[in-house]
Amino acid sequence: xxxxxxxxxxxxxxLTAISFSTFAGGQDEMxxxxxxDAKQTITVAAGAVGMEFTLAEEAAKTxxxxxxxxxxxxxxxxxxxxxxxxxxxQFFQSKSSEVDLYQIDVIWPxxxxxxxxxxxxxxxxxxxxxxxxxxxQNNTVDGKLVAMPWFTDAGLLYFRTDLLAKYGYNAPPQTWxxxxxxxxxxxxxxRAAGNQDFWGFVFQGNSYEGLTCDAIEWVxxxxxxxxxxxxxxxxxxxxxxxxxxxxxxxxxxxxxxxxVTAFGEExxxxxxxxxxxxxxxNWPYAYSLGNGDGSVIxxxxxxxxxxxxxxxxxxxxxxxxxxxxxxxxxxxELAADxxxxxxxxxxxxxxxxxxxxxxxxxxxxxxxxxxAAVPFFGSLKAVFLTTVARPSTVTAxxxxxxxxxxxxxxxxxxxxxxxxxxxxxxxxxxxxDIIE
Amino acid sequence: MKTKRHSLEKNxxxxxxxxxxxxxxxxxxxxxxxxxSVFSKSFTNERFASSQKTEFVGMxxxxxxLSLKITKLEAVSQDSNGTIIYEDPIDILPREPFRYKxxxxxxxxxxxxVFSATDPAFIVSVKDTLTFTLLSVALETxxxxxxxxxxxxxxxxxxxxxxxxxxxxxxxxxxxxxMWEWMFASTRVGVFNVMGQWFGITNxxxxxxxxxxxxVWAMIAIDVWKTxxxxxxxxxxxxxxxxxxxxxAATIDGCNGWKQFTKMTLPMVKxxxxxxxxxxxxxxxxVFDLFQIVFAQKRYSMAxxxxxxxxxxxLMGYSxxxxxxxxxxxxxxxxxxxxxxxxxxDE
Numbered sequence: 001x002x003x004x005x006x007x008x009x010x011x012x013x014x015l016t017a018i019s020f021s022t023f024a025g026g027q028d029e030m031x032x033x034x035x036x037d038a039k040q041t042i043t044v045a046a047g048a049v050g051m052e053f054t055l056a057e058e059a060a061k062t063x064x065x066x067x068x069x070x071x072x073x074x075x076x077x078x079x080x081x082x083x084x085x086x087x088x089x090q091f092f093q094s095k096s097s098e099v100d101l102y103q104i105d106v107i108w109p110x111x112x113x114x115x116x117x118x119x120x121x122x123x124x125x126x127x128x129x130x131x132x133x134x135x136x137q138n139n140t141v142d143g144k145l146v147a148m149p150w151f152t153d154a155g156l157l158y159f160r161t162d163l164l165a166k167y168g169y170n171a172p173p174q175t176w177x178x179x180x181x182x183x184x185x186x187x188x189x190x191r192a193a194g195n196q197d198f199w200g201f202v203f204q205g206n207s208y209e210g211l212t213c214d215a216i217e218w219v220x221x222x223x224x225x226x227x228x229x230x231x232x233x234x235x236x237x238x239x240x241x242x243x244x245x246x247x248x249x250x251x252x253x254x255x256x257x258x259x260v261t262a263f264g265e266e267x268x269x270x271x272x273x274x275x276x277x278x279x280x281x282n283w284p285y286a287y288s289l290g291n292g293d294g295s296v297i298x299x300x301x302x303x304x305x306x307x308x309x310x311x312x313x314x315x316x317x318x319x320x321x322x323x324x325x326x327x328x329x330x331x332x333e334l335a336a337d338x339x340x341x342x343x344x345x346x347x348x349x350x351x352x353x354x355x356x357x358x359x360x361x362x363x364x365x366x367x368x369x370x371x372a373a374v375p376f377f378g379s380l381k382a383v384f385l386t387t388v389a390r391p392s393t394v395t396a397x398x399x400x401x402x403x404x405x406x407x408x409x410x411x412x413x414x415x416x417x418x419x420x421x422x423x424x425x426x427x428x429x430x431x432x433d434i435i436e
Numbered sequence: 437m438k439t440k441r442h443s444l445e446k447n448x449x450x451x452x453x454x455x456x457x458x459x460x461x462x463x464x465x466x467x468x469x470x471x472x473s474v475f476s477k478s479f480t481n482e483r484f485a486s487s488q489k490t491e492f493v494g495m496x497x498x499x500x501x502l503s504l505k506i507t508k509l510e511a512v513s514q515d516s517n518g519t520i521i522y523e524d525p526i527d528i529l530p531r532e533p534f535r536y537k538x539x540x541x542x543x544x545x546x547x548x549x550v551f552s553a554t555d556p557a558f559i560v561s562v563k564d565t566l567t568f569t570l571l572s573v574a575l576e577t578x579x580x581x582x583x584x585x586x587x588x589x590x591x592x593x594x595x596x597x598x599x600x601x602x603x604x605x606x607x608x609x610x611x612x613x614x615m616w617e618w619m620f621a622s623t624r625v626g627v628f629n630v631m632g633q634w635f636g637i638t639n640x641x642x643x644x645x646x647x648x649x650x651x652v653w654a655m656i657a658i659d660v661w662k663t664x665x666x667x668x669x670x671x672x673x674x675x676x677x678x679x680x681x682x683x684x685a686a687t688i689d690g691c692n693g694w695k696q697f698t699k700m701t702l703p704m705v706k707x708x709x710x711x712x713x714x715x716x717x718x719x720x721x722x723v724f725d726l727f728q729i730v731f732a733q734k735r736y737s738m739a740x741x742x743x744x745x746x747x748x749x750x751l752m753g754y755s756x757x758x759x760x761x762x763x764x765x766x767x768x769x770x771x772x773x774x775x776x777x778x779x780x781x782d783e
Contacts, residue, residue, distance in 0.1 A: 082732070082747060082748060085748075086747045089750070093484060093485040112485075114486065114487055115485070197623075207646065207734045208733060208734065209733075257641050258622075258641035258643065259621075259622025259623045259629075259641040259643050261622070261643045261647075262644075267622070397483070397486070400748035400749050401749050404748075415646070415647070426526070430535075430537075433534075433535050
């Protein structure tokens with residue numbers, strides 16, 4: 001027994017010794033980073049959805065050509081957002097200097113701000129004015145700009161131009177009530193004409209982050225606030241918000257299929273692209289796919305801002321990805337320089353033209369070359385100016401819980417198990433438990 | 437002479453200790469250390485990947501995780517149809533130190549009750565995982581036994597059939613889950629909705645994976661499809677050890693098929709069956725991939741709930757407490773099975 005104790009003591013001493021030495025080692029590395037190396041390496045953790053990876057590699061190449069002393073590695077990260085966050089957290093937990101630049105989701109800045117550098121220290125000021133203000137606001141945590149917008153996303157209303165014309169409408173709906181009237185008329189007409197699978201409106205009704213995006217649009221466009229306001233007050237428990245949710249529930253089984261309560265982005269797109277829906281709420285990515293070869297709705301649809309509810313309010317959920325510099329980077333200054341190049345005008349323009357990624361720089365939506373390549377960007381500018389950010393920065397680091405409470409309760413309303421008034425009351429109580 | 441032998445023995449003992457040391461070190465680093473670390477973290481409010489100071493919070497995590505309450509609801513009024521309307525649980529359930537949230541309401545002897553917990557999602561995940569485990573393992577065992585009894589027989593094309601039988605098991609869960617997700621689609625894209633419409637059960641729009649009443653059943657269906665081959669394979673291995681001659685003898689003695697199965701096959705394959713059951717039960721209790729891929733944050737298994745608390749909410753301490761509870765539940769099953777299998781070998 002005594003031997004065992006001795007052994008234990010030895011083991012613990014060893015363990016502490018090792019952990020201390022790695023700690024000290026980490027500091028050594030920090031110190032040596034300032035001295036010039038033969039070739040400085042910057043590693044970028046980037047997404048690999050669609051053309052993202054190719055575009056990031058090309059950007060790295062052009063940067064390296066003009067900066068021969070720098071080597072940029074582009075690291076592929078998991079496609080699934082939560083998996084990617086899981087990977088990043090492991091890097092952060094171990095204070096790893098392996099990755100210098102992280103591509104982060106629009107809902108993360110508040111959560112991981114403590115692991116990121118303040119870009120204002122590296123002269124971000126000269127770039128920020130050109131970007132959409134809502135995103136810069138979203139990426140600013142306690143006065144620090146922790147990430148630079150790279151590309152963005154917002155909720156849009158897709159509509160079938162041919163069918164609206166056929167039934168005598170010359171413009172997309174301006175309000176949600178109009179949308180319901182138009183959808184009912186067209187749906188009844190198309191069904192009578194023989195298409196039994198035709199529906200009026202499809203959206204993301206499954207119980208997941210996507211529903212938070214959709215529902216915050218319903219609430220915001222009905223003058224019901226944005227769940228938790230930037231100053232921290234929980235605003236969801238109000239009559240307008242409750243009314244917005246009840247209205248959405250009234251679509252299920254009437255103009256929207258019952259199955260919409262299990263729809264994600266792709267389910268909605270599949271239905272719309274198969275020609276079986278008049279309206280769809282989705283992100284900009286569905287545009288180029290819908291106009292692809294073999295799509296039955298090619299050239300027969302367009303996009304507009306989402307309808308308004310009360311008082312002419314509109315809302316489009318803000319999505320998209322940012323680039324941030326890790327606090328544990330050995331060379332944050334160079335990393336920041338690479339970041340400003342990646343998120344700069346030239347690169348965003350290229351990404352818009354080649355991959356139809358939405359720029360975060362306002363003036364690019366008026367750029368002739370961009371509009372020639374992706375004409376629908378012209379109608380997007382108005383949408384990006386009315387975006388509503390999910391309350392991720394203000395509720396950080398507990399946004400994931402807040403969002404789950406929200407979409408769980410909204411889903412119950414859509415399923416007919418709860419009412420708008422009951423749900424908003426529940427959401428308020430639960431969120432006040434979470435953020436205290 | 438005696439002392440020499442004594443020292444020899446001592447030397448051997450020393451030698452044995454040295455030889456045991458590596459395995460002890462390995463065991464310590466890969467089993468006891470992580471386990472102990474999870475255990476000690478479960479009493480703190482540590483956050484994952486955060487510089488926030490970690491504090492000891494005692495049993496608080498467990499209190500939040502496991503508090504349950506059954507409260508009687510008073511009738512408030514009656515609507516025009518004569519249905520009694522009860523008070524809203526939100527108004528009467530305690531809110532300190534943690535708010536109790538409704539899980540379900542039920543009637544006993546014309547009294548109306550509400551069942552609530554401070555973390556309903558976890559309690560539901562425990563219930564779901566247990567339902568999932570009991571039903572899927574039971575179905576897999578019965579079906580596996582049937583498949584094994586057929587496969588053990590000699591028939592043309594048996595080799596090919598055996599290979600075909602293993603296909604569901606060989607497909608990675610990530611792939612088969614996606615496949616089933618498609619079949620369960622909430623429109624007429626999904627085969628179950630098409631069939632449901634044929635038979636007039638659904639209107640072709642039923643959200644199998646979003647409706648709480650069918651979610652767990654969908655999981656059981658996928659798991660049974662996927663794991664029955666594994667069960668069949670294990671049982672088949674057991675069946676192959678039974679000598680063929682005794683069946684001939686039994687037939688000559690006039691013992692029929694069913695009696696042969698219950699009196700001969702079953703007792704002789706029992707040991708294998710118990711091992712297979714242990715395998716499957718423990719596997720099913722810590723099910724993660726299926727729930728995570730199909731449901732993400734819609735509904736949890738115990739393991740995917742722990743993952744959600746760690747990765748999405750970054751609550752390392754709370755997630756550790758969840759893991760400890762899962763560990764204890766699985767441990768309970770192990771004791772139960774050890775008792776059962778011990779009984780088998782003693783016979």
